[in-house]
Amino acid sequence: MTDEHIMQKVAEGNVAMLQILFERYHKQIYIFLYKMSGDKMLSEDLTQEVFYRLIKYKSSYNFDKKFVTWIYTIARNNLNTHYQRQKENHLALEGFEHKLVEPQASKNEEYSHLMNVLNRMEASDRELLILNRFQEIKYAEMAEILGSTTGAVKTKVCRALKKLKTLYLQKV
Amino acid sequence: MEKEHIKDLLVEYLDGLLDTLQKDQVEQHLSECAICAKELEGLKEVMNAFKEQSPEMSPESLRENFHKRLDEELQKYHKVVYISEDKKPKKRTVWKQNIMRIAASIVLLVGGFVIGKYQQTDTTSNEIAVLTKETKSVKQKMAISLIESTSAGKRIQAVNSINQLEELDPDMLQTLANSVLYDNNVNVRLTAVETLQKFIKNQLVQKSFINALQTEKNAGVQIAIIQALANLNEEDIISPMRQLLNDSETEGFVKDQIKKIVPNIT
Structure with missing residues (x-):
């Protein structure tokens, strides 16, 4: 059964079918969020939240669209909302001058060379590479997730890979 | 061909996404x-690094919490339907009918156990046959009676629709195994066991059945699991x-x- 078919059943009220989609997607959504944030606890919470949202907004699922683009859109929104809230709290608590602190810029010995290089890149480039390389999302689906066109995404991924290549080969 | 143009195609070339003409x-x-050959080597190296990254x-x-939440949702769904349909008298009769059907199913199920219990002087296999037959018809009645209603019982429909597939992928096996272990409805568990017993050779299925045997309290489901496990190593x-x-x-x-099934057991 395709993801779209199952999600249609869920939207029609067969909520238990969501178990199948959970088994198919929870690992890769968790890994996406973990690679983006580098925070295990946060990734677990946000992954949980993604599936809660699937339940809550099941009837708003558009059957013409691929399920995979929908679930990644939700995951991205969750992560962005989290960062926005964190930023607001940060501002309120500690004042304006701290907001440029980039916690992920430092090198972590636990990570592979690739992950350390990735973490040094801009979030938008990092996201393109994680989606395209780790999650193996197709260009057309990425375009839907990112609200862009297939051609533009293809070009951006190529550029990001070239940037990564330069950084990666600098120190091997 | 222009050099810059080629560079833009290298990633797709390595991914095998180009058509024959472009590839040539x-x-x-x-x-x-x-220069381009060197560029290609660098890209290959960094693209391989992604593949070698351990998952x-x-x-x-995650799974535990998801199932907890899903159960809550199924309960809530049950209530919401009940209240909202109060306002629609047309559907209410359908709902009432379903309640009656569920009640009848439960009576049948309990009846099956009672029959099984009081006929203990008969041979065991006869009792099992009666019980198996009863639960089968109960199961069918449940499926029929609930197919129209939007209630927690839809889970059975879910399991049944999975049952109709010839082959199951690991996700579905896991889903069904979870139903056997965690679903709070007897009939869902029973249906899931019946669906999974065809795949008893699968390690995951065996494991979930053995685990379920330790937690399962319902005699009908216990029997179904015991029978499914009968062909395995003692x-x-x-x-x-x-x-x-x-x-x-x-x-x-x-x-x-x-x-x-296990004559040597003490």
Whole structure:
């Protein structure tokens, strides 16, 4: 059964079918969020939240669209909302001058060379590479997730890979 | 072909996404241009690094929490339907009918156990046959009566629709195994066991059945699991069977069934 078919059943009220989609997607959504944030606890919470949202907004699922683009859109929104809230709290608590602190810029010995290089890149480039390389999302689906066109995404991924290549080969 | 143009195609070339014509052009150019060939080597190296990155594990608690939430949702759904349909008298009769059907199903199910219990003087296999037959018809009645209603019982429909597939992928097996272990509805568990017993050769299925035997309290489901496990190695199943046999809460006919399948058990 395709993801779209199952999600249609869920939207029609067969909520238990969501178990199948959970088994198919929870690992890769968790890994996406973990690679983006580098925070295990946060990734677990946000992954949980993604599936809660699937339940809550099941009837708003558009059957013409691929399920995979929908679930990644939700995951991205969750992560962005989290960062926005964190930023607001940060501002309120500690004042304006701290907001440029980039916690992920430092090198972590636990990570592979690739992950350390990735973490040094801009979030938008990092996201393109994680989606395209780790999650193996197709260009057309990425375009839907990112609200862009297939051609533009293809070009951006190529550029990001070239940037990564330069950084990666600098120190091997 | 222009050098810059080629560079833009290298990633797709390595991913095998180019058509034959483009691929030939790229290869032609690569054989002539050392700069692009070097670029290709660098890209290959960094793209391989992605493949070699060891995959992270996702925490087990994710699944537990998801199932907790899903159960809450199924309960809530049940209530919401009930209240909203109060306002629609047309549908209310359907709902009432369903309640009656569910009630009838429960009566049948309990009846099956009572029959099984009071006819213990008969041979065990007869009792099992009656019970199996009863639960089968109960199961069918449940499926029929609930197919129209938007209630928690839809889970059965879900399991049944999975049942109609010839082959199951690991996700579905896991889903069904979870139903066997965690679903709070007897009939869902029973349907899931019946669906999964075709795949008893699968390790995951065996494991979930053996685990379920230790937690399952319903005699009908116990019997179904015991029968499904009957063809497996005695060593693997003897310990959970013995535990069930020594449990004072286990029904007599369930114990008889265990003794029949594992004669050496003490």
